[in-house]
Amino acid sequence: MAPPAGQIRPGRYLAFFVAIVAFLYTLVFFTGDRKLTPKLGIDLQGGTRVALTARTETGEPPTRESLDISRQIIETRVNGIGVSGAEVVLDGDTIVITVPGENGERAKELGQTAQLRFRPVVGSAAADPQQQQPPPATTAPPTSGTSAPATTTPAPPAAGGATTTAAPQGRPAPAAQQPTTPAAPPPSEDVAQCETYAQLAKKAEADPQSVEDSELITAGKACRQNPKLAPADGAQPDQALQQAALATLNCASTTNDPLVGNDDPKLPLAACDQDGVEKFILGPSFLEGTEISNATATLDPQGVGYLVTVSFRPDGAATWSQYTASHVQERAAFVLDTEVVSAPTIQGAINGDTQITGGEGGFSQTEATRLANVLKYGSLPLSFESSEAETVSATLGLASLQAGLIAGGIGLALVFLYCLLYYRLLGLLTILSLVLSGVIVYAFLILLGRWIGFTLDLAGIAGFIIAIGITADSFVIFFERLKDEVRDGRTFRSSVPRAWVRARRTILSADAVSFLAAAVLYVLAVGQVKGFAFTLGMSTVLDLIVVFLVTHPLVAMASKSKFLSNPKLSGLGGAQRSATLQRQSRAGATPAAKEA
Secondary structure, X not given: OOOOOOOOXXXXXXXXXXXXXXXXXXXXXXXXXXXXXXXXXXXXXXXXXXXXXXXXXXXXXXXXXXXXXXXXXXXXXXXXXXXXXXXXXXXXXXXXXXXXOOOHHHHOOOOOOOOEEEEEEXXXXXXXXXXXXXXOOOXXXXXXXXXXXXXXXXXXXXXXXXXXXXXXXXXXXXXXXXXXXXXXXXXXXXXXXXHHHHHHHHHHHHXXXXXXXXXXXXXXXXXXXXXXXXXXXXXXXXXXXXXXXXXXXXXXOOOOOOOOOOOOOOOOEEEEEOXXXXXXXXXXXXXXXXXEEEEEEEEOOOOOOEEEEEEEOHHHXXXXXXXXXXXXXXXXXXXXXXXXEEOOEOOOOXXXXXXXXXXXXXXXXXXXXXXXXXXXXXXXXXXXXXXXXXXXXXXXXXXXXXXXXXXXXXXXXXXXXXXXXXXXXXXXXXXXXXXXXXXXXXXXXXXXXXXXXXXXXXXXXXXXXXXXXXXXXXXXXXXXXXXXXHHOOOOHHHHHHHHHHHHHHHHHHHHHHHHHHHHHHHHHOOOOHHHHHHHXXXXXXXXXXXXXXXXXXXXXXXXXXXXXXXHHHHOOHHHHHHHHHHHHHHHXXXXXXXXX
């Protein structure tokens, strides 16, 4: 037979709670890495957080599909470079990369758009005019509509393919014959567009907020991707425009190129090399980097430093083979995000793997590995700019953790002191309930870190500290309702079920409001605020488990004990004295009413 409303069998509830705790800690001890520590965020253990904000050519918000693809590619890059414990999450239009420990600097390279394209070199010039040198004595005859390409010393071909050699890393590249400047031509409309772009670029470099991205991209394309730079029909290029486009390039600038991720592969391009040594006029792309199947960085067996070996998919290999066979002794540029990574001279038809070397000095290991990674793991469908790059040292993280624990300890101590002074025995039950709540919360933190990668950060700790007040508030509601029942003249034992029935509705309503607020905050929040909202919502749900399975049964058990129900111990003495005074007052008022 079921007990009356509010009446429960405390032993069953407590046994159910013990079973839950036992099950959780069984998972903690026998699954995953079996460590008893939750997964900490970078602000507690140190590391780097990089936020990459997506941008589009038109300024419109990016599509969800393109953002998901970008997140997957960046996550693949993270796994590929062997960074352990890193996380890549999508937060609105922003991809947040979190790398714990000392590998944070590598995370800043993971958001490269990495749109690799192969373009023919139409003309080139030294980035610094003082570095210009006369063309080498040995050059290939200029082709129609192009300037004479520079040549470099060929390296012995590697097994399975031919070798291409880039300009020496960090040194001035041999300058090619410049596009011949016509005799004082009148400024054309195209040259005027380059002047407009140069002015906007200088303005944007001084104050990035003063120029809209879409305006800068449009002006940049009109100048640096003008079809007259290298006409596809074989007509003579506009040499004045070539000079003007090259003049707009500031290869020493540290700001992002506005055309990164927005250049048109079907049009020519004026670009710098990654070292800021040489400027190029490049023809339309003849091969996309998506045709690359693999790229690896290895020591150069026939030279110094490292080289990058690139393998193509079948269609890409056929295109590359045909192009190299018909353009021997001409330069082909490997263009990564509008920057020329390498512009080697083709020494012969390449029918297998292609090796990219760094010239006389070769690539360093870091340079070769970085290049191989961005080639290997694909192109992002969007361009990104770094909107946040935060690095936290391990020492600072430890200090933050200690401060958070101290704040939580002080909060708990004040709650414990208040409960003991005001509720006495009921205060002890409150303390015990809070401790058990902490036990179950800790187990959830460990398991969520293993299952969904949840990391505890300072914002999450703040959520737990606030949750202490929410949990204590549930106890206060129950205990105050219990005092009201005792003031009405009921005993401690008979008051418990009635107080619980009435307090339960208020507790559920209050926790529901707290949970909804946390859920809305989690959906709308950005960055670390999500951690605060998550821990607050989780603590609110666990509060109900503790109140229903621990606090209520313990109070019911105390009410049935003669020793524990003693008014001096239970903290209900004041309520019982108030009930006695009310009875006496009513008893004294009855005879007076009869006499009247």
